[in-house]
Amino acid sequence: MTRSPLPRLSLRLRLALWSAALAGGALLGFALLSSWLIYQAKLDSLDARLERTVPPGRPGDRGNFSPGDRSGLPPNPEPDLARDLGLPADAEVGLLIVGRTGEVIYQSPQWPSAIAQISPVPDPTQGRRGPRRLMTVRTPDGPWRVVVRATPMGQLAIAANLDALRQEMATLRRIYALTIPGLLLVIGGGAWTIAGQALRPVRQLSQSINQVTAQGLHQRVPADPxxxxxxxxxxxxxxxxxxxxxFQQASRFSGDAAHELKTPLTILQGELERAIQQVETGSAAQQTLSQLLDQVRHLSGIVRKLLLLSLADAGQMSIQRQPVDFSALVQDQLExxxxLAPELAVTAEIEPGVRVMGDRDLLTQVIQNLITNAAKYNLPQGWVRVAVNRADSQVQFTLTNATAPLTATEASRLFDRFYRGDPARARQTEGLGLGLSLAREIARTHGGNLALAPSPDGEARLELHLPLSSS
Incomplete structure (x- = not known):
């Protein structure tokens, strides 16, 4: 089973989404880069403090420790050491002092066990601020930043847990996570508004295109600055x-041509009728004249339909509105x-007393065209169903007939002028494909509509809607 393609998003929405996506990518890149730079800057600052800091003690004894002598250290030097490093007083800071001979002079209680010992820094003869080494040690409690420095009395190591720094960065990332979506919404909304303003002329153009009909060709789109x-x-x-x-030229031509043909055809029809009465009854001449008269009448009907269609195209079809008993009109046409087709089974459900306001002659032609079409394209020994009822403020006329299945092309072109469908489905009744087109134009002139309704295969269902008479 093939899947139907997903509907394409509107241009306005796509512009807003692309703007938000581009801005989101830029903000995300900025957040990642700035987080890394801030982390590195804080780490460099901590490294600088670690290198400068010496254990707290008496001013004259800072950094000078004898083996086994802790007289230069306060009882708990870690809080003061954390303050010198610019960390909170409760931050995990460790101090380790190892003498020249390798004995431990002092080791903080929180000194990470993963750092069991420190490698000696070479060349300890360069004074209190001799050679040093910076490193990051991974422990189960998190990473520690450790500086090892050589002193005249031995090795000095100061370690600071980077958990505080990581918490600061986590706080910064939370701030980014809260602010970036809001910024994206603002950017997307702004892009949506700007795109809407930019596409306003396109919407106006679309509205004008939708209003382009035979009666709306005079409209123009206002100029845009x-x-x-x-x-x-x-x-x-x-x-x-x-x-x-x-269109005006074509409409005038068809109307003028139909009007000019109407008079000579009427004269020709009258002369043929007079000639038929003067020749011998049943003679070959009378049969020939009768055939000619039928063709003239057929041509007169075509001219009349073309004239009505040209008037409808120009919006000049005049109708004499009066109350019409639509139920009785349909009943008369069914007789x-x-x-016309006695072999068809006709079923009618006509609500009595349904009245419409319109032109009786034109409405009669509509019903006649529909019924003739149903008989013309029916099946042998077929059927026709007719229904008339009220629906809200309209009358609904439904005509369903048996027919060969309609193709999609036939259904879409059913109301095209001069379209007759598949010749194989036509019966002996002749036509030019103007009946349904004219019927729909007359229905629209009355404020209604004629359309092909959905129906099962083997059926054709036409629905005519007309406004009910106010009386």
């Missing part, structure tokens, strides 16, 4: 102007269907 959209709007307005001019 933005230079990016001005050429597009000018080109669209020029296209509308060309379409309006071409004609029994004569």
């Amino acid at each position: 933005d230079p990016e959209f001005a050429p597009l709007i000018s080109a669209f307005n020029a296209m509308l102007e060309r379409l309006e001019r071409s 004609d269907l029994s004569l």
Whole structure:
């Protein structure tokens, strides 16, 4: 089973998301880089303090310790040592003093057990601030930063737990985690607003395109001061102007042609009727004239439909509105269907007394076109179902007939002018494919609509909606 493609996001949303993504990447990179730089800066500062700091004691004895002599150290030197290192008083700080002969002079209680011993720093003859070594030692309690320095009396090691520094960095990361999403929302919202303002001319253009109908070709899109959209709007307005001019010319031509053909066809029809009465009944001449008269009547019907369609295209179809008993009108046309196709099984459910406000002649033509179409494209020994009922403030006329399954192309072009569908499904009744198109135009002129409704295979269902009469 194939999966349907996911709907594509709108351009405005994509611009906002891309802006937020780019800003998020930049903020995340800034957060990572700044965190690393701040950590390194704090670590360098701690290293500098570790190198400068000496164990607290009497001023004259700082850094001078005799083997086994702790007289120069206070009882608990770690808090003072933490303060000298710029750390909280409760921070874990360790002090280890080893004499020249390797004996331990002093070792803090919290001295990490992982640092069991310290390697001697060479060349201890360079005074109190002789050679030194910095290193980071990993322990179960966390990493410790250790400095080992040589003194005239031996080795001095000061260790500081980096947990306090890591907590500071964790606090900074939490601040980033709280502020960056808020900044991304602000950036995304700002990008959404800016994109909406930037795409405003496009929305106006879309609204104008949606309003382009046969009666709305005179509309124009207001000029936009933005230079990016001005050429597009000018080109669209020029296209509308060309379409309006071409449509008016085509509409005038079809209307004028139909009007000019109407008079000679009427005269020709009258002359043929008179000639038929003058020739011998049943003669070959009368049969020929009858056939010609049928063709003239057929041509007159086509001209009349073309004239109505041209008037509908121009929005000039005039209707004489009056109350019409729609139920009785449909019933009368169904009686004609029994004569047109007596082999069809007709079922009717007509609600009595349904009245509409409209032109009786035009509405009669609509129902006649629909019923004729149902008989023309029906199946042998087929059926027709007709229903008329009220639905809210409208009357709904439903006509369903048996037919061969409609293809997607046939369903989409059912109301196109001069479209007749598959010739194999047509019966002996002739036509030019104008009936359904004209019926829909008349329905729309009355404030209603005609559409093909969904139906099972082997059926065609047309629904006509018209506004009910207020009376």
